[in-house]
Structures are given as C-alpha cells and as structure tokens.
Amino acid sequence: MDVNAKILVVGDVRGRFKQLFSRVEQVNKKAGPFEILCCVGDFFGAEKQNEELIAYKNGFKHITVPTYILGPNKEEDRQHYEDLVDGEVCTNLTYLGKRGVYTLTSGVKIAYLSGVEAAGNVAGEHEFNKADVQAVRNSCLVSKNCATDYRGVDVLLTSQWPYGLQEGENAKASKLISFLCREIKPRYHFCAINGTFYESPPFRIPKDETTQFELCTRFISLADVGNAAKAKYIYALSLKPVDKARLLDLVQKTTNEIPCPFIGLDMVGIVNKNETSESRQYFYDMDSSGNRKRHSEGGNRDKRPRIMQIDQDNCWFCLSSEKVEKHLIITVGERFYLALAKGPINSHHVLILSTKHIPCAAQLSTEDWEELDKFKTALRKLFKSLGQVVCFTERHYKTSHLIIDAVAFEEGYSWKIKHSFEDKAEEFNLEFETLPALTSAKMLPEMGPYFLAELPDDSTLITRQMKHFPLHFARDVFCSENLLNCDEKVNWKDCLLDNEEEKANVEEFRKLFAPFDFTDD
Structure with a gap:
C-alpha cells in the first residue's frame, strides 16, 4: 500500500x-x-x-x-x-x-x-x-x-x-x-x-x-x-x-x-x-x-522519470560542454565515451561517461544500454589480456551526470573484491543486496539515489541506503589493505596528476585499448 x-x-x-x-x-x-x-x-x-x-x-x-x-x-x-x-x-x-x-x-x-x-x-x-x-x-x-x-x-x-x-x-x-x-x-x-x-x-x-x-x-x-x-x-x-x-x-x-x-x-x-x-x-x-x-x-525513447536535471553547458562531463577536460578522453562512441579518471588510483583507472546529460544508468534507453555494455565488454577483454579483472561502480548520489568507474586488479585479487565491499559496508553500517549480472536499466531503482558495484564474478552489489553515504566509498574499498593497500589515495584530490602526466597516461591506455576499440568500426 x-x-x-x-x-x-x-x-x-x-x-x-x-x-x-x-x-x-x-x-x-x-x-x-x-x-x-x-x-x-x-x-x-x-x-x-x-x-x-x-x-x-x-x-x-x-x-x-x-x-x-x-x-x-x-x-x-x-x-x-x-x-x-x-x-x-x-x-x-x-x-x-x-x-x-x-x-x-x-x-x-x-x-x-x-x-x-x-x-x-x-x-x-x-x-x-x-x-x-x-x-x-x-x-x-x-x-x-x-x-x-x-x-x-x-x-x-x-x-x-x-x-x-x-x-x-x-x-x-x-x-x-x-x-x-x-x-x-x-x-x-x-x-x-x-x-x-x-x-x-x-x-x-x-x-x-x-x-x-x-x-x-x-x-x-x-x-x-x-x-x-x-x-x-x-x-x-x-x-x-x-x-x-x-x-x-x-x-x-x-x-x-x-x-x-x-x-x-x-x-x-x-x-x-x-x-x-x-x-x-x-x-x-x-x-x-x-x-x-x-x-x-x-526512435524508441525511454520514458523513465528524470531525477535531477542541469543543462549540458554547465556540466563537467557532457561532451558538448566547454568544461570537459578533453585531453583526458581516450575514445568516443555515439552515446558514451571513455576517459582517464581525474585523480586516478592507478594508470588503469578509467571512466565510462554518457556523451549527453543523463543522470544515472537507471534512466538509460535500450540503445544507450547496448553501447554501455559494449564498453564494459571491451574493457573486460582488455584487462583479461593483461591478466587482470575489472570492477565497475556507479554512485547515483550527489552527482548529476552518469559516471561509471572502472578499476582493474590482478586476477588473483578477484575473490577478495566482494569480501572487501562487505567489510567496508559493515564498517559504514550499510546493507547491500546481491543481484545477478546487470542486463538492462529495468533492474535498477527507477527513482531515488543508489550505489552499485559490478564484480568480476558477474554478481552486482547494490544499496539504496544513501543517507549520509560516504562519497569515497568505492575508493575506500579499492584502496583498503585487502586490495591495493594505498589508503593515501582514497581522496581523488590527493592523486591529481599534472597535465603532461595525464596526457601520457591517456596515450598509453589508448594504445592498449586500440585492439578492443569498437568505436572505429
């Protein structure tokens, strides 16, 4: 009722x-x-x-x-x-x-x-x-x-x-x-x-x-x-x-x-x-x-309710905005683009971002979701070729543009990632629900904030318990002693690189991604 x-x-x-x-x-x-x-x-x-x-x-x-x-x-x-x-x-x-x-x-x-x-x-x-x-x-x-x-x-x-x-x-x-x-x-x-x-x-x-x-x-x-x-x-x-x-x-x-x-x-x-x-x-x-x-x-536009709107001219991540740091961009698709993370945890920390203003993955159309899935699949293949696995996270809370973080780990750490999320959730008194692999936007909360993590074992952790949610939660997990053991990198502002380092990292990742880049097809 x-x-x-x-x-x-x-x-x-x-x-x-x-x-x-x-x-x-x-x-x-x-x-x-x-x-x-x-x-x-x-x-x-x-x-x-x-x-x-x-x-x-x-x-x-x-x-x-x-x-x-x-x-x-x-x-x-x-x-x-x-x-x-x-x-x-x-x-x-x-x-x-x-x-x-x-x-x-x-x-x-x-x-x-x-x-x-x-x-x-x-x-x-x-x-x-x-x-x-x-x-x-x-x-x-x-x-x-x-x-x-x-x-x-x-x-x-x-x-x-x-x-x-x-x-x-x-x-x-x-x-x-x-x-x-x-x-x-x-x-x-x-x-x-x-x-x-x-x-x-x-x-x-x-x-x-x-x-x-x-x-x-x-x-x-x-x-x-x-x-x-x-x-x-x-x-x-x-x-x-x-x-x-x-x-x-x-x-x-x-x-x-x-x-x-x-x-x-x-x-x-x-x-x-x-x-x-x-x-x-x-x-x-x-x-x-x-x-x-x-x-x-x-086309067949998605009719799901919008949660929060701002115009693209003033968004740091809309591709049409003058505020986008274009030197961080690795490759651009029709609906999404791949970019180096600002203040990355490591050189393989990248972001998948929507080219136009969409607040969260829950509001993606079928066509949007298909291209997002292509980017995720391409990254999984790239990291597998390097002996690594990848974890994708999205925080739809105190952010107005869809941003998906992708962080890679050595394959041997794969089993530790879920346990690290569970340990950190207990520390912050958070409760997560476990879902199967995400296959459409309809699996996500239609309204309201959420946080999710797509794990290497194809399961998904999600919570809507977002009151006072820690903004650096995902980085807290990734930088914990169980995983990357680099607590000094929890805050992205402490990991900022100078412009030349960022350009070098982008060029290096672009070369690694090239064999898996479907945007040139």
Whole structure:
C-alpha cells in the first residue's frame, strides 16, 4: 500500500537557523517523519545571524530533516554559495542549485527556480532569465512524448512571486514565473520574499497540447521565520506522487476555485507564442538541455522519470560542454565515451561517461544500454589480456551526470573484491543486496539515489541506503589493505596528476585499448 510523502516548506529564514531547526524538530516528532524540508526565499541573513550555523557545521547540533535550499536572491548573498562542495552546506543541509527538477525517493517531483527575474537577457548568479525558465519547463516535460497524458509536477519552489496574484501589492512579481507555472502545472507553488503569508484559493490551469486534463494549482506564499506578526512560515504537505495519484483526485473540482490568474496575461517581450504549450510548434521530444529532436529521429525513447536535471553547458562531463577536460578522453562512441579518471588510483583507472546529460544508468534507453555494455565488454577483454579483472561502480548520489568507474586488479585479487565491499559496508553500517549480472536499466531503482558495484564474478552489489553515504566509498574499498593497500589515495584530490602526466597516461591506455576499440568500426 502506497504511503503519502510528508514534506515541509518554510519561507525566508534569514539566518534564524536555531529557531527554524528547533521548530522543525518539534513538528517532525509530532507529525513526522518528514521526507524533506524545502526552504524558499532568503536563507542566509546578516553575518552575525549566520554564526548560528557554525554549531551545525561543526556537528554540535544536528538537522533532523534533510533540508534543501534555493540560491541567492541578492548579489551580496552569493558569497554563501561559492565554496560549497556538491551543494552541501553541512550534514543534512544542501543547496539544490539554480534550477531543475528533483524527484524524491517517494516519487514526488519538485521543480525549482532560484533567484529573481533578471532585468535583461543576461542573468547574474542571483537571477534567472527566459533560458532558465525554459530549461525547468523542458525538464518537466522531457519524459513525455508530447502526448496528452501530462499530469504536472507535485511542487514548484520559487523565491519570487508570479505575476497575476496580488501584483498591486507585490511590484516585484515575475511574468516568467507565471509562464513557468502555467506550463508545468504544479499541484502546489510555494514562494517567499514578500514578507507575508498568503494562500490563494485553488485555480485550474486550462488543458493544452501537453494534457487533456484541467489540473489544479494551489499557490502559497510563506512569511519569514520568527516574524513579529506570527504569520505562518512553515507548511506541511502529505502527498501521493502525481504519477501515482488517482486521476479523479487530480481533476475533481472544488467549490472555492478562482479563475486561473495566468490566462490572458500580456506576455509580449517575455515569451513567443511558439514557445508555449498552446502551440504545436513547441512539441518535440526534448533532452534535458532543451534541445529539440523530432519524433522521426527519436526512435524508441525511454520514458523513465528524470531525477535531477542541469543543462549540458554547465556540466563537467557532457561532451558538448566547454568544461570537459578533453585531453583526458581516450575514445568516443555515439552515446558514451571513455576517459582517464581525474585523480586516478592507478594508470588503469578509467571512466565510462554518457556523451549527453543523463543522470544515472537507471534512466538509460535500450540503445544507450547496448553501447554501455559494449564498453564494459571491451574493457573486460582488455584487462583479461593483461591478466587482470575489472570492477565497475556507479554512485547515483550527489552527482548529476552518469559516471561509471572502472578499476582493474590482478586476477588473483578477484575473490577478495566482494569480501572487501562487505567489510567496508559493515564498517559504514550499510546493507547491500546481491543481484545477478546487470542486463538492462529495468533492474535498477527507477527513482531515488543508489550505489552499485559490478564484480568480476558477474554478481552486482547494490544499496539504496544513501543517507549520509560516504562519497569515497568505492575508493575506500579499492584502496583498503585487502586490495591495493594505498589508503593515501582514497581522496581523488590527493592523486591529481599534472597535465603532461595525464596526457601520457591517456596515450598509453589508448594504445592498449586500440585492439578492443569498437568505436572505429
């Protein structure tokens, strides 16, 4: 029996961390457990106020509910986000990112957009523009083949208000957010930075080319944490994910509904008609970057839900991105490429990466999986010719792009690898399930984070126990005394090579791989 997901949302925190997390702990004990706490609006405050966070960063105090925050709304708040690693502020406190869609383990889909609308086409770190809004919209619609069965998303998080709701009292409202809400049709839309609690009566967004259903949205603005007027700043939801909800519950009308405030808005200069869901010209299958692809070219696309999206221009691993370190590339296929690992454990430590932006192997299409399997088979053959075996690992946790590590060992170590994983799992109090050899994406968790290891004996170890999962877990295993006995290489940053060494290693591996390289066929 499906259990509803419990979610908390709060408004502007502005440095009142102790008050917030104390209140959340009380609510969680009384009405929880809650799966996630989402913060909209300004999270950080004045420098003196932010000192309250030190106790949480040092581990003297603990955040009881996994908490996710939006980005800065003011130029001066950028400093609080600049040095974050994988978005983590401290344990259980994470920056979601500028924009995207995040799917919880329960299946609840949360779309989010940080910052305030930019005055021009160029957006600063604390702003968003039309391209950002379109990227979020595309991420919500990307898994749909332009059919009429789109059900919307569960939650939309923005800091700024949409235009059309009390804009007379809220001069800083955004028409781009109104457009986004109308396009993705969230069941709940939360925002802040207006200093007031306001809950609009529900309104129904008319059907368009994405859906035959008139879906209902509830708009809620939350007040500041600890505000003097004691206006509501925390809101609890209990939701069955939109994809699992009964259709009747989504379309059933209530007596207190108001007309949709986003219909009839003057969008001239904001978006073009052919960029909306009211126009057929928009409808193509889209990848996560928003690139259009006609149905006739799309083939048999996989429809599995996307978990987290970022655009390819800003990804370190998408082949089209300027940020890719191209000198590390060994060979390139149609859907995947092989590269030397950054900070490798040894000269035979390589990565298999998807050429376009795919978050994890669980979301691969049949065609994707076939090419990935070719790379794995080629590496197995190469290492066997060298008297070695290979272990493949994937960590779908705090990483947004599909990366598969391949590390080789002397054949005599083959039997030790599984035992080393089991020993390290016991050390970190992790439980692994054993699966047979992976043959398709359908064997992997459809939603939520996971870690897996494909062992030389053709078995697969997998865990979804990812809360506080150690990011270097695989390297901890490989570098342990039982295997490579090199604890000093657990952190990849301690193994960085200079540019010339990397190029030399790539050239050496390219020569070794050449007899098995199918990408030249």
